Amino acid sequence: GGSTASPSASAAAGTGCEKAIAAGEPTTTLLGKICAAGVIKIATDPAYPPYSELNASGEYVGFDSDTARETAKRLGVTVEWVTPDWAAITAGSWAGRWDISIGSMTQTEERAMVVDFLEPYFYEAGYLIVPTDSAITSVADLAGKTICAGESTTHATWIEGGFATSTVVDVFNQAPAGAVLKTYPTDYNCIEAYLAGRTDDWDAMAQSREFIENAIANSDGKLKFLSEEANFAGRISFALDKSGPDTASAIVAINEIIAAMHADGTLSGFSMTNLGRDVTKP
Amino acid sequence: MSDMKGLSTTPAVHALHPAEKPGVLVKPGAEPVLKATNITKWFGENHVLRGASITVWPGETVCILGRSGSGKSTFLRSMNFLEDPTDGTVEIDGVIVGADPFHKEGSERQERIREVRMRAGMVFQEFNLFPHLSVIENCVEAPIHVKGMARKEAEAIAEKYLAKVGLLEKRDEYPSRLSGGQRQRVAIARALTMQPKVLLFDEPTSALDPTLVGEVLKVMADLAHEGRTMIVVTHEMDFAHEAADRVYYMDKGEFAEVGPPEQVIDAPKDPRTKEFLSRFRTLGAKK
Amino acid sequence: MSDMKGLSTTPAVHALHPAEKPGVLVKPGAEPVLKATNITKWFGENHVLRGASITVWPGETVCILGRSGSGKSTFLRSMNFLEDPTDGTVEIDGVIVGADPFHKEGSERQERIREVRMRAGMVFQEFNLFPHLSVIENCVEAPIHVKGMARKEAEAIAEKYLAKVGLLEKRDEYPSRLSGGQRQRVAIARALTMQPKVLLFDEPTSALDPTLVGEVLKVMADLAHEGRTMIVVTHEMDFAHEAADRVYYMDKGEFAEVGPPEQVIDAPKDPRTKEFLSRFRTLGAKK
Amino acid sequence: MHTDAELLAKAVAKDEARRAARWQLRFRLGWAALLGLLAAFVFLSLNVEVDFLTRATPFIIEGIWITLAVSSASIVLATLLAALGALGRLSSNAVVNAIASFYVSFFRGTPLILQLLVWYLALPQVGIILDPIFCAIGALGMNYGAYMTEIFRAGIQAVPLGQREAAAALGMSGGTSFRRIIAPQAFRIIVPAIGNDFVAMLKDSALASTVALHEIVWRARNIGQKEFKTLQTFIIAAMIYWTLTIVFTAVQNRIESRLAAGDRNKAVKG
């Protein structure tokens, strides 16, 4: 899109904010606030390649980052990055510290009680990683075994047998019977513990395809995919704080942008450049 | 608090002890500069002062003797309300402060206590110089920050008294670099710089190395001879003998015997004084 | 270290001072129990002891006088190597330890120092009782843990000496509940319980309230009269006069005058002793 | 019959007692008011959900046992190390002194979290694989031991020189003197510091959550994160820690005053 290149305001074809202002958006809503400020504060995780990453030159790169930048551009505002710990994000009540989370957050029913999810911008499936020399060859072999995941991730929820009744997560494989969940503060800790020599720490670990590929690449051949078959698929969305200013108009405006980015192939393009495959379709 | 009526301190009339007569240096007809009446102190259940009174005329030196724990320090500290007595009244240079055991009086009494303190310089056993201040700063601190005196004037007065105690050349030294005797002499100069009406000494030589006692006693004797008004709690019999107009022997919070040193020290009448002096002399001062 | 040859301490021959003659209580022909020869001490550049020697026969009491800083404590503490002298030799009850300024000797010398210490009981100015132990435990600690004595035996001895200093009834009290005079008497009993050949006292009454000095001096005088061997650093002229067989006057790390108390105290010959005694008496002990 | 003086003394004592009681009351009311304010702030502004809290609280509280176990074991280890460290720092042997000094410098100079990760992730690479709980105890114990070394050293040095001299004069060897005279006295000086450190350690033991020990903070985080309510669960955790702190501070005060009483150390002037 070349909206920033055209300074002239044209209500019909203009940015999200131009449209909102034209429609008389009050500055008390989230959208009005963002537009009035001309800045959108986006929370993201700067250490989650290839989705988002702060590179050596201080720029945010990756699929999430590209998507976030493009969304802001289409809103007609500039980006201010905020990089809180997961501990701050999960505290709830963001208190206006950031306007939106664009950080590979999977929709869950519990989270939806606190945040408003927008339409998914991509879909992510959970896979299992096992040691290369593992005797385990199928999900069923993991019955009663220990599976590692990051604290409070969707992968952890799946291991615990969650999502059975979820309407936002599609389960393809039930978690192995009697699997024991082992969690660390982040997913990375599972891999670090294993590579450090704690080979008895877990029998398998659950995460996304990209994470696992990255782990395998850094593992010196010690790790491999258990299978190509996904365990579940989640919808990955932007999230807005329910306890903040009214989000209704923002949901409409940003959903419109997401739909447009899906439709015009922007998201697919970001996906191909950053991930080498298209994850934007269910 | 109506049940305490009659107990509280209606200022008792100050009565002279028969032996309390103005000393030789006192100007005839002069009024007492310090009158402490019926000073009583309880520490909890412990009846430490049992209504002790004292009268001091301007220019007098009086000594208080007594065994350890008899209440000498408590009495002396009641003179400037470092110890708040349970009952009794202190009058120094016309400023009257009564006991206030039920804390009924307010800041106005505190003001009067400060007036009393400015009129009564105190010298402690442990010197209590301010270690973070030099000798001259020790002396001018209170004149400047309590009396509001100009620094120049305060320093001039301080230097005068430092010269008197023979320590002018230590003016800018810090207390930690002085000997015990020097420290105590600075403490005396510090008290003098406030130009008090009365000097209170609480065993000023007890914390000193025996070889340093003399220099402090000498300064004190000089002050006594030049007509300073002084109350001295001491165990130095010879000093008391030589410098005191009157000696008070304290026993269990009361003055058991009062009189000129020649009588109280050399020919005590009260059996308690007798016993104290005899005990005190065994081996300690035999000759 | 060959350049130090000839400097180091070849045990100097012990020579008697002309005035050093066995006291009246000493058995004729008895050998000295303590000989300190040419004790020298440097603290850095400060030449504190300049080759002082002393001879003490069994049963004698000797007193060391001298002004503050003259080196009395350093000398006394050299007797049991609490202060390690730069030069000189100490012999107590046949155990000989020489100075070892270059640390050439090893643990064998340490052993001999401990032997010396077991033979020399010490009483400090500040008492130094062990505050976490009761009176009786203070006394039996060393006999049990140094001499390996049975607790029963140690307690029996301790009780004997506690009785001697008049504090048997305080047997199970803790030091903090005792008066200064009582503490010092316990310290004496503690030293006695080790059954030393010599008792060393370093100003044992200087930290005491003047009214409590007498009780300690009395115990010490009793010990002297019953024939304990004692070296006493003190400012108590009267005690020295009454109890000492011999008095040593120390000046700038040397014994300026030695002799019986009647001579050194009452009729000093050395000008330094004279000056000290005159200064000491101004006002302090005039009568 | 009472004399006037005794009646006055009684009246004064009664008045003092009344005054003290009133002071205590005002002090407690002050505290109560502040607690009320705090509660109001939490409830009114943090949209606390009571049914969530009733679900979460028991789960979080269970973590107390791990917190206490780790902290207790660690303080024991730290105390032992600090004793050794202090002896080392006071040693006249240069090498022993250097080791102790290095220990103190390194473990005080680097963050505890790193030290924990070394126990958890670096030691396995030289073949030492410890249970997470032992990693936590090792890391906390070594770290606090370094801080406490300096406290122990100060405590030992605070025993007056005269005590050492009295012991030496009685013929005690250095070892006997230390064991029988110096150490017991240093101990009394050190006890309050050990108590303070234990209370501080209760909170620092939360770092063990990084190595997957299910102590209080781990539980607060895990039950809160799923629903984005860690602010609320952390407040529960805070209340638990606060309670533990108050309880153990009281225990510590009790121990200290008993130690003091054991001395029968009421000084008498003399």
Added chain:
Amino acid sequence: MHTDAELLAKAVAKDEARRAARWQLRFRLGWAALLGLLAAFVFLSLNVEVDFLTRATPFIIEGIWITLAVSSASIVLATLLAALGALGRLSSNAVVNAIASFYVSFFRGTPLILQLLVWYLALPQVGIILDPIFCAIGALGMNYGAYMTEIFRAGIQAVPLGQREAAAALGMSGGTSFRRIIAPQAFRIIVPAIGNDFVAMLKDSALASTVALHEIVWRARNIGQKEFKTLQTFIIAAMIYWTLTIVFTAVQNRIESRLAAGDRNKAVKG
């Protein structure tokens, strides 16, 4: 000409100096050996990747400025609060005393991380929105202020009663006495504690990474995590902290000895 005694004294002094120098040497060699061992452990067993470290180190080092800025501002705040807190704890006014006591109890009794989240996420809900850096400073300052309150109080109480009495006897009011006599003396007692706390704070300021401040630990985690190398980056962080600690401890010692020299406090027996 020298006397024999002087020659002996010179020889002894020379021998002592030689002995001391040898001790120092052995001490330093001990340290060096331990540093070597540590380096060997890190390099040999942790498969340290040098090119990764050369990439990561400059990025992590940049965090020093935030660490220092946050720590410096916080220690200033903490010192002010501790001064007020100590006055409150020593106040005869029951309510003032209760407030100070509540402050100390609450901020010492609850984990720093929670306090930080309250500043960052809870305060905005009552309309107080502070920059993350001010949240970090506020949280650290209030927390350390509570700990330091007790240190300040102890420092004030450590000034001998005689000083207060001497001031009172000279007619000084409570305020004058505190400002001119007590506070300057307490200050000297307190300075070492402030220094220690500053050094400790350097490490605790790492918590500010939670609220998105890019200080040392944030940087170490973010650059290390992607490649599963946080152990290595944390070791870099640790070395940075260790260096900072050593530097600031040296500065602190310098300040303390200068303060002591300012006193010209070399005691003379008398």
